[in-house]
Amino acid sequence: MSRKPMSRIRMTGVVMAAGLTLAACGNPQGVGDDGKTDAGAEVPSRVEMVIPYDEGGGTDTWARFLAPYLKKHTAGTPTFLPENKPGGESITGSNEFVRSGGTDGKEVLVTSATTYYQALLKRPEVEFDFSKMRPLIMNGSGGVIYTSPKTGIKSADDLVKHKKKLTYGGISATGLDLTMLQAMDVLKKPVDATFGFEGRETALLAYQRGEVNIDYQTTSAYKTQVEPLAEKGKAVPLMSFGVLKDGKVVRDPNVPDLPTVEEFHKKMYGKKPSGPAYESYKAFLVPGTTYQKGLWANEDTPDSIVKAYWSTVGKLKKDKNFAKKSDSVLGGYPLYSGENAEQEIQKAFEIDPAARKYALDMLEREYDEKLGGT
Amino acid sequence: MLDAAFSALGNLFALSNLIFLLLGVGSGLVVGMIPGLGGTGAVAMLLPFVFALEPTQALALIIGAVAVVHTSDTIASVLLGIPGSASASVLMLDGHQMAKKGQGARALSIAFMSSMIGGLLGALGLTLSIPVARPLVLSFGAPELFMLTLLGVSLTAVLSRGNMVKGLLAGAFGLLLGGIGAAPAAADYRFTFGSLFLSEGLDLVAVALGIFGIAEIVTLVGSRSSVATGSGLGSGWRTGFRDVLQHWRHVIRGALVGMWAGVLPGLGATAGTWMAYGQARATTRKEKKKTFGKGDPRGIIAPESANNSVEAGDLIPTLLFGIPGGAPAALLLGALLAFNIEPGPRIITKDLDIVYTIIWSFALASILGAAACFLLSRPLAKLSFVRFPVLAGGLVVVLFTAGFQDSEQIALLQVMLLLGALGWVMKVCGIPRAPFLIGFVLSLPMERYYFLTANLYEFGEWTVRPWVLVLLGVLVVPTLFSLVKKVRARRDPGDAQQDQEDQPDGEAGEGPRPPRIWSVVVPAVFLVVFVAAFVISRGYSSQARLVPGLVTVVGAAVAAGALVAGVRVLRRAGPQEPEQRAAWAVEWRAVLRSFAWLAGFIALTYVLGVLLAALVFLPLFLRLVAEMRWRGIVVYTLCTVGALAALAAFADIALPIGYLTPVGLL
Incomplete structure (x- = not known):
């Protein structure tokens, strides 16, 4: 082999230039097929679960926990392969899924409220549309709002009379905290919010340090972390977000003693909430809480595949082993199959522009938060 | 409590659990050894198994890996000068310098000893503090964490002794790069130029691999030699033992610093190890300090001892508050949840056996991991005597693949190459890279805790909190002290001479020097970048632009200073030797x-x-x-x-x- 360093450099240069030109064309990871899938197609033997969140996080744990049970109860016992594609508030992975996931059931998408909110708030980067995608399995969630005894608030009346703004710690106004901010907006008690906490758990830590005096936690975190505080008189639970039953918000069966936001409003002001604030709150609450975690297939995935998952849910509900072990991961909320609710779910994602605008205006008015900026 | 402790111990020694602990230790060691694949790599490797195992077995597997990942990641840092993981990059200073002199074996034995003791101290600390940790963690609020990040950032000054301007320039640039992505306290995305990929910020592993690893590869491939010169391979073992015994105080101090960095959620392992290094260096007396950065055993002991105790300390917020400090802790949390065990105050009463299984596994894994490393490192130490280009081929493939792991975006490969070029320029221009990394790591935490402090407390309220005052003292007193010294030194010129000789981390004056025009061009480029970033940052909302604004102003000022100095050098100096x-x-x-x-x-x-x-x-x-x-x-x-x-x-x-x-x- 002869050695001519200059020609070598030149050649590498050519390869490099070619490569960088290709690189400029876009991201090679978005390559996929656009072919249609036959109407009678079955669930493939290997299904990739695209998880747009970090390994070990709540959504990841949910998906990985479900995987072996899904295998057991889905026709053809497919193997589920979790694949994490975190980043960009879950937009990166979800975009990739709709671009290249196909309709043959070889990939399914795992979602959480954060994913939904990006779509509902119409972030310009979002390429997915949950009002068209097909819901396979949904899992609800719930949350409890509580306050510090130092505020002196013990009842709805106390909250009405409370003049000073309550202090709240959040992650970001456009993420999970949105529902809480909207609930307080419905109750006409905007909070003095500080954003920048790493997670809901860190906000709870700040609450325990006395840095903030109102907080919300998911029901399962409430039961393990906040209830012990409440027993010692260090926290006063006020209300829960409730759950959706036949299209109506009712008390959360996990915390049956706590009133819903609607009931609390009635106690405060003598009437049920209504108007744009409440409409906007509900528009985000339903997808963000009732259908918080979910497994989705792309638009145009044939019924034969989608229905296979729907029937899985029925079998899961009868699995005693699953019932015994799933408590912590599912947070005490049932799994829904997409079957009864597909249209209802898809409708929930066709957000009324007025509700979205109200939410964005509220964020700007009360919290000086504007979406955007590069 | 004692009952639970012993039953957990007995349980652990059951054969099936022990096997999984060994498997965990094995995979942790392998993943740690591969440059760049630290905690995240271990998680990727173990995840598929964790959800299929019994609780105790899964815990043994995870903890086994977590406890040793930071033992074996030392190897690449010390022997090759390529960070085994982000937190092991600190060993590039003294550990790698020692290996370069041919004392790789000594450096490794110091590292493994300290790592093991650090792990054991961490496990002990965990046992003692778990019942009382709650109030401790709660006593550290946003103001205290803010002061701690400030203290960390001030380390940039400690690490740039000898050339303060260049060190501060690097630190400011690190702070700037760390601010890329979503702002912590506002809904703005900064310096992403519309790219979704950058909205998550630059990944620490990719940055450390680029700035240190790739820069190292290009120079060493160019020189075609091996990393180490001389042949002191066999001689170092006993010296290493003796070093650790002699500096046992540093082992304990390092472990304590690491423990704290782990217990306080929000700082992270990398900041912890660098702080341990910084405290060792800052508290050593002047005459002895000069060996730091040139292969001082204390520069290995402190961070390496902290390295493992950080992971132990991290278990406290994970178990008690459900706040994981890193990827492996998050995995642990996920596994616990899948076994119906939820973190929280009740874990001490309800699942105490699980807690002790975790602690004992940690201690046992630390010992096993260090022992295995001892056995392996004798052959491994020979790596530093292999011609580097031979190693480089595989390293290039491994480094880019490792950097890809966290974000899984292929665009990151180009970013790593750019950072590699930056790292190389910094290296040849004598701009220390350690301050850069510290700035990068602490940029977001500092900003986050500043805004939390400012929003949650009145100024007069948080500044007088006892811990804040203590930390302020730690921050200010040494500065005053050194000022006094400087004034005295002016009167006695002999001392000032010594100050001049203090080289930053052995990074300057290595290899051929670039043309003098570089000392003008490089600061000029930095100046342009800072000014541009300042202009861009004016477009953000008030809570998103404060920190980038400050950082760019300081950075531009320092860059301007460096520029002036560079121009002066250029004018004064004659033409370079042929x-x-x-x-x-x-x-x-x-x-x-x-x-x-x-x-x-x-x-x-x-x-x-x-x-x-x-x-x-x-x-x-x-x-x-x-x-x-x-x-x-x-x-x-x-x-x-x-x-x-x-x-x-x-x-x-x-x-x-x-x-x-x-x-x-x-």
Whole structure:
């Protein structure tokens, strides 16, 4: 082999230039097929679960926990392969899924409220549309709002009379905290919010340090972390977000003693909430809480595949082993199959522009938060 | 409590659990040894198994890996000068310098001893503090954490002694790069230029690998020699033991600093190890300090002891508050949840046996891991005597694949190459890279806790909190002290002379010097970047622009200072010696060639995906640059590609995919 360093450099240069030109064309990871899938197609033997969140996080744990049970109860016992594609508030992975996931059931998408909110708030980067995608399995969630005894608030009346703004710690106004901010907006008690906490758990830590005096936690975190505080008189639970039953918000069966936001409003002001604030709150609450975690297939995935998952849910509900072990991961909320609710779910994602605008205006008015900026 | 402790111990020694602990230790060691694959790599490797095992077994597996990942990641840092993980990059200072002198074995034995003791102290600390940790964690609010991050950032000054301007320049630039992505206290995205990929911020592993690893590779490939000179391989073991015994105070201090950094959620392991290093260096007396950065055993002991105790300390917020400090802790949390165990105050009463299983596993794994490393490191230490180009081929493939793991965005490969170029420029210009990394790591936490402090407390309220005052004292007193000293030194010029000789981290004055015009051009480029960033940051909302504004103003001022100094040097100095110029020309060409090879590899990866790219790149590189024999090349290539494929197939390691990657290889 002869050695001519200059020609070598030149050649590498050519390869490099070619490569960088290709690189400029876009991201090679978005390559996929656009072919249609036959109407009678079955669930493939290997299904990739695209998880747009970090390994070990709540959504990841949910998906990985479900995987072996899904295998057991889905026709053809497919193997589920979790694949994490975190980043960009879950937009990166979800975009990739709709671009290249196909309709043959070889990939399914795992979602959480954060994913939904990006779509509902119409972030310009979002390429997915949950009002068209097909819901396979949904899992609800719930949350409890509580306050510090130092505020002196013990009842709805106390909250009405409370003049000073309550202090709240959040992650970001456009993420999970949105529902809480909207609930307080419905109750006409905007909070003095500080954003920048790493997670809901860190906000709870700040609450325990006395840095903030109102907080919300998911029901399962409430039961393990906040209830012990409440027993010692260090926290006063006020209300829960409730759950959706036949299209109506009712008390959360996990915390049956706590009133819903609607009931609390009635106690405060003598009437049920209504108007744009409440409409906007509900528009985000339903997808963000009732259908918080979910497994989705792309638009145009044939019924034969989608229905296979729907029937899985029925079998899961009868699995005693699953019932015994799933408590912590599912947070005490049932799994829904997409079957009864597909249209209802898809409708929930066709957000009324007025509700979205109200939410964005509220964020700007009360919290000086504007979406955007590069 | 004692009952639970002993029953957990008995439980752990049951054969099935022990096997999983060993498996965990084994995979942790392997993942740690591969440069760049630290905690995240271990998680990727173990995840598929965790959800299929019994609780105790799964815990033994995870903890086994977590406890040793930071023992074996030392090896690459010390021997090759390529960070084994982000938090092991601190060992590039003293550990690698020691190895360069041919004392790799001594450096490694110091590291493993300290690592083991640090792990054991961490486990002990965990046992003692778990019942009382709650109030401790709660006593540290946002103001205290803010002061701690400030203290960390002030380390940049400690680490740039000898050339304060260049150190601060690097620190400011690190702070700026750390601010890329979502702002912590506002809904703005900063410096992303519309790219979704940057909205998450730059990944620490990729940054550490680029700035240190790639920069190291291009120079060493160029020089075609081995890392170490001399042949002190066998002699170091006993010296290493003696070093650790002699500096036992530093072992304990390092462990305590690490423990704290782990217990307080929000700082992270990398900041913890650097702070341990910084405190060791800052508290050593002046005369002895000069050996720091040039292969001082204390510069290995403190961070290495902290390295493992950080992970133990991290378990406290994980178990008690459900706040994981890193990827492995998050995995642990997920596994616990899958077994119906939820973190929280009740874990101490309800699941105490689980807590003790975790602690005992940690202690046992620390011992096993260090022992295994001792056995392995004698052959491994020989690596530093291998001709570097031979190692470089595989390292290039591994480094880029490792950097890809966290975000899994192929654009990151280009960013790593750019950072590699930056790292190399900093290296030849004598701009220390340690302050850069500290700035990068602490940028977001500092900003986050500043805004939390400012929003949650009145100024007069938080500034008088006792811990804040203590930390303020730690921050201010040494500065005053050194000022007083300086004033005195002016009167006594002999001392001032010594101050001048204090070189920053042995990074300056290495290899051929670049032309003097560089000392003008480089600060000028930094100045332009800072000014541009300042202008861009004016467009953000008030809570998002404060910190970038401050950082860029300070950065621009420092860059301007460096520029003035550079111009002065340029004017004063005569023309460079011809030999110097010739040496630089050789170096420059060699480095350009190395960069061309790296760029070629990235281009190939874009086209073929990393697996096929390695298959093409390795034979060419090994033949043309490393000048290996064909038989060796075939074996080398097949082993590397096979190992990559195996990791991808069995351990969930993600491989970059190209435009033309065949479907079967996806």
